[in-house]
Each structure stands twice: as structure tokens, then as C-alpha cells.
Amino acid sequence: PGEWQKVMRAEAPVHFDEARGCWDVFLYEDVQQVLSDHKRFSSARQQQGQQESLISMDPPKHARYRTLVSQAFTLKAVQNLAPRIAELANELIDDVLAKGEMDLVDAISFPLPVIVIAEMLGVPKEDRDKFKYWSDLMVQGVDISAGEDYQALMLEKQKAMQELYQYFGAIIHERRIQRQNDMISALLDAKVEDQHLELPELLSFCFLLLVAGNETTTNLITNSIYTFLEDRTRYEQLVNDRSLLEGAIEEVLRFRSPVQSMSRIAVMDLELRGQQIKQGDELIAWIGSANLDEQKFPEADTFIINRSPNQHLAFGHGVHFCLGAPLARLEAQIALHAILTKLPNLRRVEGHQPKVIASPIVYGFKDLQVQF
Numbered sequence: 346p347g348e349w350q351k352v353m354r355a356e357a358p359v360h361f362d363e364a365r366g367c368w369d370v371f372l373y374e375d376v377q378q379v380l381s382d383h384k385r386f387s388s389a390r391q392q393q394g395q396q397e398s399l400i401s402m403d404p405p406k407h408a409r410y411r412t413l414v415s416q417a418f419t420l421k422a423v424q425n426l427a428p429r430i431a432e433l434a435n436e437l438i439d440d441v442l443a444k445g446e447m448d449l450v451d452a453i454s455f456p457l458p459v460i461v462i463a464e465m466l467g468v469p470k471e472d473r474d475k476f477k478y479w480s481d482l483m484v485q486g487v488d489i490s491a492g493e494d495y496q497a498l499m500l501e502k503q504k505a506m507q508e509l510y511q512y513f514g515a516i517i518h519e520r521r522i523q524r525q526n527d528m529i530s531a532l533l534d535a536k537v538e539d540q541h542l543e544l545p546e547l548l549s550f551c552f553l554l555l556v557a558g559n560e561t562t563t564n565l566i567t568n569s570i571y572t573f574l575e576d577r578t579r580y581e582q583l584v585n586d587r588s589l590l591e592g593a594i595e596e597v598l599r600f601r602s603p604v605q606s607m608s609r610i611a612v613m614d615l616e617l618r619g620q621q622i623k624q625g626d627e628l629i630a631w632i633g634s635a636n637l638d639e640q641k642f643p644e645a646d647t648f649i650i651n652r653s654p655n656q657h658l659a660f661g662h663g664v665h666f667c668l669g670a671p672l673a674r675l676e677a678q679i680a681l682h683a684i685l686t687k688l689p690n691l692r693r694v695e696g697h698q699p700k701v702i703a704s705p706i707v708y709g710f711k712d713l714q715v716q717f
């Protein structure tokens with residue numbers, strides 16, 4: 346991926362895009378700086394019709410909020426989910442085992458993260474289809490070139506968002522009365538300096554989990570299998586030596602980063618790599634490009650299964666570093682481990698070209714047909 350970005354890294358590493366009216370930033374060093382130097386680059390970008398949430402807050406407000414939600418999102422809480430995630434992954438594979446063929450996205454990559462987050466939030470089983478629909482819709486883009494209707498999708502999204510807020514509002518209300526062993530209960534108990542999260546904050550966080558956590562993890566799992574089968578010796582290597590898996594996933598995160606870009610707003614007039622950036626200008630930090638920067642990664646264009654060191658920026662950098670990174674890594678590890686174990690002879694369906702998701706922000710595939 347990223348041929349044009351390679352050209353940009355060499356010729357115009359910080360570049361103003363006239364058409365979109367924003368700055369593109371391509372080099373590792375600069376992307377890292379734009380993501381983490383919150384004194385110069387703010388995360389408080391306006392998202393139309395959306396409530397402010399963790400990902401769009403600056404320090405010091407961000408710190409209070411992040412401390413609160415991290416209490417519910419601890420590494421231990423995530424690790425406790427491992428047996429359940431394994432059970433789900435195995436069930437999903439068993440469901441298609443007899444067919445000998447599947448669309449990986451449909452059968453495993455998509456349902457797994459959605460079910461995991463639904464269960465974490467305490468969404469009852471009977472509501473899971475509804476939840477899946479909302480969660481899918483929230484991140485759905487419009488392919489105008491394919492004649493899809495932008496207005497209609499926006500309306501559908503708006504309606505779904507209202508339903509979702511109402512739905513979570515009701516669950517939060519129930520948990521206030523009686524706590525359960527789920528994340529909403531933990532969020533209700535979390536406090537900093539004796540202050541709890543307010544209802545709008547709770548709602549926007551639940552919403553953020555759906556938007557930030559589902560499609561990204563789906564794409565990590567699909568991109569991994571795509572990459573392992575691209576050169577099948579990789580898949581065989583992993584079948585034979587599972588100790589390579591953790592590093593291989595990190596290399597997929599670098600090589601095919603599920604989140605390709607994140608934006609910031611310049612807090613003041615400033616200079617970046619000789620370019621004059623004005624207060625209020627928008628900058629796009631190209632994570633996908635930074636992760637392929639030859640100055641940072643030797644043989645950056647090559648997938649090296651045991652690359653070390655591998656300080657990719659796939660989960661961001663600095664105070665906004667992905668809160669869900671331990672969960673995403675765990676889910677990918679468990680899902681891929683189960684696939685390698687149950688489907689050791691997995692291969693692509695010949696002649697089938699998977700459709701790439703048309704989006705500047707996410708990198709992934711709409712489908713991936715495989716046989717076993």
C-alpha cells in the first residue's frame with residue numbers, strides 16, 4: 346500500500362492539499378510529533394452532530410476523562426476476557442467448518458469484535474443483532490462513485506444514533522439501580538476527585554467504543570490473514586511456530602495499518618519542516634505513511650515477520666494512544682491462533698479479488714474469500 350505516499354515522503358513531506366484545504370504530513374518523525382505534541386496540535390476538531398468524546402479532547406480535560414474510563418478498561422479487565430474471546434472465536438470457526446469455504450470478514454473478522462464489545466458493555470444476547478446493525482452503520486462510508494446515496498445514509502445514521510443513545514441510556518439507567526459485572530457498571534463506579542462521569546459523557550464513551558473499536562479490529566484480523574496468505578510461506582511458518590504470531594501481528598499493524606490517518610488542528614501559527622502553518626489549519630497525520638517510512642524502518646516495503654525493533658504508530662502516540670490497543674491485540678491473537686489451529690490448510694479462493702474499503706482513514710477489505 347501507499348505508493349503515492351512514498352512519492353510524497355520524498356518530494357513533499359509536509360504538503361498543503363488545495364482541494365481539501367488541509368495539510369498532509371507523511372514522515373514518521375513529523376507524524377509522531379503531530380499526534381503527540383498537543384500544545385501545538387489540538388485534537389478538538391469539530392465532528393458534526395457528534396458529542397465531544399475522549400478522542401477529541403485536549404489536556405488537561407482529556408486526562409481527567411481518560412483516567413475515569415481507564416478504570417473500566419484496565420489490562421486485567423481485558424485479559425479476563427481471553428477465555429470468552431477464545432470460546433467465541435472457536436464457535437465462529439466451527440459454524441463454517443463443514444462448508445470448506447467462507448468470507449473471512451463475514452464469518453469471523455466482523456462478528457468477533459462486535460460481540461466482544463457488546464458483551465463488555467453488557468448488551469444482552471437478544472439485542473445483539475440490533476447492536477451489530479448500529480455498529481456497522483456508524484462506520485459505514487459512502488461510495489459516491491458507485492452511485493450510493495449520501496443523504497439517505499446520513500439520515501439513517503442520525504436515526505440509528507438516536508436509537509443507540511436511547512438504548513444505552515436505558516442500560517445505564519438499569520445499571521444505576523443494580524450493578525452487573527460489565528463495563529457500564531465499572532464506568533458508573535469510576536471516579537476522580539470524587540467526581541463521576543455524567544450521562545452525556547457515558548453515552549459518548551459507549552458510542553466511541555463502537556466507532557473506534559469495531560471496524561479497526563475487524564480490519565486488523567482480515568489484513569493479517571490477507572498478508573499471511575499473500576505469501577503462503579508466512580502462513581505455514583505461523584502454523585508451525587506460534588511464537589512468531591505476536592510479532593507478526595505487530596508487523597501487520599505497521600505494514601497494513603488499519604487506521605491510516607488522524608487529524609489535528611494547529612493551536613498557533615507554527616513551522617513544520619519549513620512550511621508555515623496557520624493557527625486553525627487542519628493537519629492530517631498519515632500514520633500509514635509513517636509506518637512505511639524508510640528512514641525509520643529498514644526495508645520498509647518488505648513484510649518481515651519477526652521485525653525488531655518495530656515502533657510503529659498504528660495505535661497513535663502520546664496521550665491519545667489507543668485505549669483499546671491491549672484488547673485489539675488480544676482479540677487478533679486469539680482469533681488468528683484459532684484460525685491457524687483449526688484451518689492449517691487455509692488458502693485464498695483463486696480468481697477472487699477482495700474489495701478494498703474506499704476510505705482515506707481506514708485500511709481494510711470488505712470481503713476475503715478463503716477455502717480450507
Ligand code: HEM
Pocket residue numbers: 380388399400401411462553554557558559561562565602603604607608658659660661662664665666667668669670672673
Ligand atoms: C484511539 C487505532 C482498536 C478505542 C486510537 C488512536 C488510534 C487508534 C490511531 C489514536 C487517535 C488519535 O491520536 O487521535 C486503533 C487500531 C485498532 C484500535 C489500529 C485495532 C487494530 C481499538 C479498540 C478500542 C479502541 C478495540 C476499544 C474497544 C480507542 C479509544 C481511543 C482510541 C477510546 C481514544 C483514546 C484517547 O483519545 O485517549 N485508536 N484502535 N480502539 N482507540 Fe483505538
